Amino acid sequence: MDEALLRGLTPGVLAILVRRGADFAAAEDAVQEALVEAVRVWPAAPVRDPKGWLVTVAWRRFLDATRADAARRRREERAGGEPAPGPALSxxxxxxxxxxxxxxxxxxxxxxxxxxxxxxxxxxxxxxxxxxxxxxxxxxxxxxxxxxxxxxxxxxxxxxxxxxxxxxxxxxxxxxxxxxxxxxxxxxxxxxxxxxDHPEAAGLLALMLLHHARRAARTARDGSLVPLAEQDRGRWDTQLITEGVALLQAALARDRLGEFQAQAAIAALHADARTVEETDWVQIVEWYDELARLTDNPVVRLNRAVAVGEADGPRAGLAALAALDPALPRHTAAAAHLHERAGDLPLAARLYTEAAAQATSLAERAHLTRQAARLNGESGARGA
Known part of the structure; x- marks a missing residue:
């Protein structure tokens, strides 16, 4: 049984039932019953139109349920009864x-x-x-x-x-x-x-494409996280980057800036740099300023502090970070990065260890733990 196929078809089947008059909760119940029936029937008798089959079976289940209730029977009559089996709408x-x-x-x-x-x-x-x-x-x-x-x-x-x-x-x-x-x-x-016709829809699509373009380079073969600065940029998808940048430029030209366009602009500046050293951090800080104005989001200000540390030096970044709530997600990790840039390796190692304990995913925890171990090793080597 192809679970991915069932999972992909489910939303469309649910939407069709709702549009035909089923209330949301009853439609979801009917779709779930149809999925159970598909798991039972399809392995022995594959169907030519999986979505149409699910729609037909789910609609029958819904009608069976409505017939038990007079009020729901009126809904059934308004919906026009059971449609003829066949392909679902395109x-x-x-x-x-x-x-x-x-x-x-x-x-x-x-x-x-x-x-x-x-x-x-x-x-x-x-x-x-x-x-x-x-x-x-x-x-x-x-x-x-x-x-x-x-x-x-x-x-x-x-x-x-x-x-x-x-x-x-x-x-x-x-x-x-x-x-x-x-x-x-x-x-x-x-x-x-x-x-x-909405520039933020185009901005969001551009943002997704620019992030998706880097997906292959985000993890190593062992599944560990690879930070942006260490990614193999030759593995980035240039076709997605080109499309994302074009969408962003068209959206920005309409002069209706929104948060997704601003985020996409930051992603585009990262994508435009052939090496991490060529990254235009000054422009990135300016876009974070725009994003903070649009959203007043403390996480945005956290990311801005890291960008300031790259544009104006780690001490400037730490000063910007000091104005933020230490309880913010990844605040400790950002502090560790900036203190490492400033040359305080023992403090940075301790902060990486604390950040690892706060991490919400195993991959992030493992990455931060490795950073702490690396700095502890470097500190020991310097001491020796």
Whole structure:
């Protein structure tokens, strides 16, 4: 059984049922029953149109459930009964489902959580870990979001900014090592940018492409993280970089700057440098200033402090870092990097060790631990 195929088809099938009149929660239940039936039937009797088969079976399951309730029977009559079996619609219903999950009645956090569950296919546990909340808390949040959008039709699209944030989070989740959603996020963002005249949609697509272009160089053969400064730039995808830069330039020319365009500009400056020494850190700091103005995000200011350390020296970077809350994610790792640049290897090693203990992923923890060990070795060699 091809689990990837089922996972890829699920959002579109769910969207079709919702558009035909099923409320969100009932539609998801029906789709899950159809998936169970597919796992049971398909190995012995492969189907020619998997999506059409799932739509037909899920719709039948939904109608069976509605017949048990008089109120839902009226919904069934409005929906026009069971459609004839056959190929599912060719339109990308997954994108429509994104808009339903970004419904105006939902808070941004609930919209993101519901989309990751319904469209992204992430488990409640994975979403809870992303939000740093207990799984039970996230389960309640998703259940409330489902009840909120139940009965809502797809003719009321949600806020574009929320949809873009959802796509960005899905893209970032694609690099977690647990679920690979980066390519799907790029596909949906590409389609969104083609049908919506919005410079931030183009900016987000550019940002995704520029980051995705470096993906092959981000990890070594043993799975360990490779920092940007140490990556083999010959492994970067120049075709994706070219496309991303072109999209960014067209978006910036419209003079409606947004946070994704600013982030893409920073990524483009990194991509444009043939070596780490050629990186234009002064411009990167200027773009971080724009990004901080747009978002007032403390994590942006943290990244800006690191960029200041590259542009104006590690002492300047440490001064910028000192103005920020030490509890910020990766604050300790940034301090370790800047102190290493400043030549204080024992302090940097200690900070790398502390940062490793705070890391949220095994790969990041291993990388920071190696940095601490390296500096401890260098300090010992100097002492000898």
């Amino acid at each position: 339109a990308d219903d997954t994108l429509q489902l994104y808009f339903l999950c970004a419904h105006p009645s939902l808070s941004p956090s609930s919209a993101v959580a519901l989309t990751l569950r319904a469209v992204g296919g992430l488990t409640t546990r994975q979403i809870a870990e992303a939000y740093l909340v207990p799984e039970a808390t996230m389960a309640q949040r998703i259940s409330r979001a489902k009840r909120t959008v139940s009965g809502a039709r797809l003719d009321r699209p949600g806020d574009v900014a929320t949809v873009l944030r959802v796509l960005y989070l899905v893209f970032n989740e694609g690099y977690s090592g647990d679920v690979d959603l980066a390519a799907e996020a790029i596909r949906l963002t590409r389609q969104l940018a083609s049908v919506i």
